[in-house]
Amino acid sequence: MKRYLDFNATCPPVEAALDAVAQAATEAPGNPSSLHWAGRAARRIVDDARDKLAKFVGCESGSVVFTSGGTEADNIAIHSVLASAQSGRVVCTAIEHPAVLRPLQHKTEQGLDVVFVRPDKNGIVTAGNMIAAINDDTLLVCMMLVNNESGAIQPVHEVAEYCRNHGIPILVDAVQALGKVPVNFQQLDVDFMSLSAHKIGGIKGVGALLVRRGIKLLELTPGGGQERGRRSGTENVPGIAAFAAALGEIDFSSFAAMRDAFEEQLKIQIPEARIISEHASRVTNTSLIILPGMDGETLLMQLDLAGFAVASGSACSSGKREPSHVLMSMGMNESMARSSIRISFGPGNSIEDAKALVAALVNSRNRLKGMAGLAV
Numbered sequence: 001m002k003r004y005l006d007f008n009a010t011c012p013p014v015e016a017a018l019d020a021v022a023q024a025a026t027e028a029p030g031n032p033s034s035l036h037w038a039g040r041a042a043r044r045i046v047d048d049a050r051d052k053l054a055k056f057v058g059c060e061s062g063s064v065v066f067t068s069g070g071t072e073a074d075n076i077a078i079h080s081v082l083a084s085a086q087s088g089r090v091v092c093t094a095i096e097h098p099a100v101l102r103p104l105q106h107k108t109e110q111g112l113d114v115v116f117v118r119p120d121k122n123g124i125v126t127a128g129n130m131i132a133a134i135n136d137d138t139l140l141v142c143m144m145l146v147n148n149e150s151g152a153i154q155p156v157h158e159v160a161e162y163c164r165n166h167g168i169p170i171l172v173d174a175v176q177a178l179g180k181v182p183v184n185f186q187q188l189d190v191d192f193m194s195l196s197a198h199k200i201g202g203i204k205g206v207g208a209l210l211v212r213r214g215i216k217l218l219e220l221t222p223g224g225g226q227e228r229g230r231r232s233g234t235e236n237v238p239g240i241a242a243f244a245a246a247l248g249e250i251d252f253s254s255f256a257a258m259r260d261a262f263e264e265q266l267k268i269q270i271p272e273a274r275i276i277s278e279h280a281s282r283v284t285n286t287s288l289i290i291l292p293g294m295d296g297e298t299l300l301m302q303l304d305l306a307g308f309a310v311a312s313g314s315a316c317s318s319g320k321r322e323p324s325h326v327l328m329s330m331g332m333n334e335s336m337a338r339s340s341i342r343i344s345f346g347p348g349n350s351i352e353d354a355k356a357l358v359a360a361l362v363n364s365r366n367r368l369k370g371m372a373g374l375a376v
């Protein structure tokens with residue numbers, strides 16, 4: 001039996017999104033920049049989707065720039081602020097997604113002082129530590145709303161307020177927050193916010209950057225001047241339609257019972273397991289666990305053979321397996337950071353899946369310990 005428990009990696013498209021793709025592709029086949037009826041039909045779909053997204057996340061329609069996903073949205077914001085900067089500071093959390101960390105690492109090579117603020121033992125980067133790192137030279141602050149590995153909700157409100165009062169631009173990566181916690185651009189009053197469609201049941205390769213009115217964006221890929229000159233390239237009309245259709249379709253809070261059942265069983269059956277960010281405020285679908293002495297990647301493969309799709313905390317980059325930078329930044333050693341598994345629940349999962357996963361983990365643990373000649 002196949003069980004998908006990796007919804008933070010991607011959430012398979014919901015039915016409404018698939019319907020929207022089919023409808024947009026067949027009923028509005030034109031290019032939204034074309035003036036004829038077919039183009040106008042496509043334009044209407046993009047405009048309607050923009051209005052719906054804007055309403056959903058509390059911003060003006062003019063603030064929405066559709067992109068190819070969260071990665072592009074993060075990059076546009078970062079490069080727009082830092083394009084011509086040769087010195088100055090950027091303050092960001094050490095637990096950001098590589099979509100933020102990588103472009104900022106490039107900026108350090110260009111002479112910028114990038115400060116990566118580490119989380120506490122619960123996986124929270126405190127507002128106090130973020131604010132303490134901000135100085136008079138700070139050009140940009142980057143802080144994610146929800147961490148993709150631990151699910152820990154970060155205190156963005158306080159940092160955003162400080163930035164606003166001091167006139168410092170702030171980018172909030174809300175890719176893992178959308179659909180899981182309330183997201184309101186105007187209330188948060190930030191300069192940039194990045195979103196991705198495939199985390200909420202849209203399709204892959206679509207996202208949005210929300211931009212405060214009046215901020216000029218750098219065109220990363222100059223071209224036809226779509227999105228009011230802010231992001232060139234013919235719009236992904238079916239994908240954008242699916243993004244709007246998926247909004248609000250999934251209530252991620254409804255998976256709390258499964259996550260809690262999983263963690264409760266895990267603690268009984270594998271007492272040495274550790275649950276990361278257990279005592280922090282977390283999104284209700286995510287459980288990041290450490291199984292000391294076991295290699296996360298090996299475990300992942302064993303679970304895969306048993307039909308479970310979960311994630312290991314370590315990321316694979318250019319063929320080299322790196323331990324999770326999130327866990328390392330929490331002060332864990334490499335072997336602990338490599339023994340993590342992330343389970344993220346979503347539509348179609350049940351409490352039975354949660355219990356079956358614990359049973360499979362017990363099996364794997366016993367097998368691996370048996371192979372190592374240890375007492376089970």
Ligand SMILES: Cc1ncc(COP(=O)(O)O)c(C=O)c1O
Pocket residue numbers: 008009068069070071072097099144146147148173175176195196197198205206207
């Ligand atoms: C926090 C966060 N930011 C950005 C991204 C990148 O989004 P996309 O896959 O749409 O490029 C992800 C995807 O995993 C993410 O979890």
